[in-house]
Amino acid sequence: MTPVGEMVLGLPEARLRPFVDRYLGYRERADVPLVRRESAGVFVVLILGWGAPLDVTDPRSVERGVTTVDSFVAGTFDGWCTTRTVGVGEGVELLLAPLSARRLLGLPLGELTNRAVGVEQLPGHWLGRLRDRLAEAPGWPQRFALLDRVLTARLVASPPVDPRLAWAWRWLVASGGRGSVGTLADELGWSRRHLAFRFRQDVGLPPKMAARLLRFQQAHAVSTEIGASGRAVDWAAVAAACGYYDQSHLIRDFHQFAGATPAALLAAR
Structure with a gap:
């Protein structure tokens, strides 16, 4: 059965946009268990919900997931996972770049690598209080305005990340994950070991894995855009454009990071 609901996009205020690209408010009813496969990514997922609970499961390890929570943080993952819920769920989803999440959450992302954690387990319990205030707000405009205020205050109170690390992250993103990690270390004047540490x-992942995920995310986005236009996807061309050696290399990454071939994933979308 297809879930029924609404989704509302919100744009953070200007000061927040370098850190948070958008808010996604949702209300969804699933009369039977709804299971979704979630692709890996070099980003952090924050769900602040107040409806039906859900489970997050990493097929590689039960300990990495979380069960019966309405609000959670998922750190950077290097493999796909699943979410499962039934009932009426309502909340807000944020996708955060790793260093933005580092500042907002106030803890090293290495503590969240390949883990989903209920917000009540995080230091300070401020996310749980924010979730309660979001649930009490009368509508989406008020909820998005509340997020603006609280997240801006968190950023103002948090120390900035090491500017060298911030530069390294921007360099890797600008290269689409195709830049040499050795070159990056040389540019910084760091050893490869220190850069990886x-x-x-x-960030939660070593630079080589982060680069692989950036390439995968670009290939995923490009193929989805082509498929949505109704055109046939030339997978060999997508692989070449996104920095893969060949099409089989791209397929291997899709299997690892999304749990399906590129064509199967596109068909499911």
């Missing part, structure tokens, strides 16, 4: 600590 800093990325594991503050």
